[in-house]
Amino acid sequence: MTHKYGTNIPRARDELEEIAKGIEASRPFEAARIRHICENLMTRKPSGRRAPNTRSPVTQKVIDGVTKMLTETDLSQEQIAAHFNIDGGRVAEIHRASRK
Numbered sequence: 001m002t003h004k005y006g007t008n009i010p011r012a013r014d015e016l017e018e019i020a021k022g023i024e025a026s027r028p029f030e031a032a033r034i035r036h037i038c039e040n041l042m043t044r045k046p047s048g049r050r051a052p053n054t055r056s057p058v059t060q061k062v063i064d065g066v067t068k069m070l071t072e073t074d075l076s077q078e079q080i081a082a083h084f085n086i087d088g089g090r091v092a093e094i095h096r097a098s099r100k
Contacts, residue, residue, distance in 0.1 A: 013038045056085040058094075066094045 016038050020031040056062065062084050069080045070091075077095065081088040 009042050013042050016042075055087055058086055058090050062086060063094050066091055067098050070095055070098070 016034050020034040020038075024031045066080055066084060066086075069075060069083070070077075073080075075083075077091040078088050081091045084091075
């Protein structure tokens with residue numbers, strides 16, 4: 001028997017629900033147990049953010065300022081990002097969008 005590492009919990013829940021439907025009339029207790037397992041044991045709680053958000057939100061004012069600095073200065077994207085307290089990748093996204 002070959003094992004593929006990894007899981008497909010959503011598919012397993014769907015298949016177990018089908019089994020529960022099939023045995024509901026004759027085995028209601030077992031069907032309820034299957035559903036309980038699917039709902040309570042085959043799920044993950046959201047982990048939430050691990051670190052606080054320290055960057056400023058990207059508003060239209062920030063986008064306009066970044067676009068202006070990209071066209072009117074020789075500053076690097078990293079320097080522009082530091083000026084607006086945003087991630088350097090956001091500067092690249094704004095730059096790509098402004099070229100369209």
